[in-house]
Amino acid sequence: MKDTLLVNIGRIVGILPEGVRKLCGKEMDTVQTLDNAWLLVRSGKIDSFGPMDSLGERPSDVEVMDLSGKMLLPAFCDAHTHIVYAGDRQQEFVDKINGLSYEEIAARGGGILNSADLLHNTSEDSLYEQAAQRLEEMISKGTLTMEIKSGYGLRTEDELKMLRVIRRLKENYPVDIKSTFLGAHAVGREYRGRQDEYVDLVCKEMIPAVASENLADFVDVFCDEGFFTVEQTDRILKAGMQYGLRPKIHANELAVSGGVQVGVNYNAVSVDHLERTTDVEMEVLRNSDTMPLMLPGASFFLGMPYGRAKDYVAAGLPVALASDCNPGSSPSCDMRFVMALGCIKMRLTPQQSFNACTINAACAMGAEDVAGSITVGKKAGFIVTNKVMELGFIPYFHHTPFIDKVLI
Ligand SMILES: [Zn+2]
Incomplete structure (x- = not known):
């Protein structure tokens, strides 16, 4: 974005003071706004903002954009996606309609392994084109x-192929992308029945290779029933951390897996899913630097329980929401829909759900210093709505178009 002065903003939504990393418990109840405002963008960052009557003389070296009374929001942050994949899994969509469970589909060699087979036979260029569209x-x-x-x-x-695609996306699009190595998403087909050997491969071959090309920010493990054990997760996280990769964890989607504990133990940036948690996990997360990140799109698509977001907030904890966009369990990247599910299914207020999809979501991927709120010094990335509306309109009329434009 060129140096630009936005004027006649009907309402700025999502203002936070500098230095706020995340919102916990009651702090999530509030979304600060400012009516009839201006905002100045310089060098791609929010330079300053204030009420229209405080504007004074307009700087002459910037473009002026009149928002004619429309509303300005910080862009959504999505801290958990799998948008690099080949083809799709429509057959499994139908299998699920016909009653097969996620575990049954995985046991039949489908699921993640199906995506891995497709990806193996897809060129890096084709994979890039597909991911770029998403x-x-x-x-x-x-x-x-x-x-x-x-x-x-x-x-x-193939893992390197995926991560190189992510790097190309980073280079070619003016957005902030964090890259996560998730070699331990499932056991590769060749290693069926030899799970520990696969973990060796992840630790001794994949992680060093990923690090040598500097392809990832985080290391992730699917620590859950039927996937990787706590001990295996422990080994993988340790190996990743030796190469400077901070953990992020898939945990407690299918069972109370122990994944939250191992994640917190290694100071994971987030523990993700949490459809099945007890009060014990909540206590473990309290006073940790790990963000509880819930994925209501997966609960919606698979008919699973939803994470206990409301209980977390009531207990004074932070909560973040993400799309989990992927071809098997959450084929939607729409954060507005995620925000709506946060309200409709998890009983978060629109303010809580909005905070979970912006500042807390930014924190769940170490991007809270540059994104997630209207704050001086953060990167300029905004949603302009087509009119001034109450925040609740967005999740309530959740299919009515509300975005006028996205400003980068
Ligand atoms: Zn996931």
């Missing part, structure tokens, strides 16, 4: 900071 959809829906994972390779070369 990224463009995310941008059009107002998400400008996102995390993207590997994990459909499950072979060293």
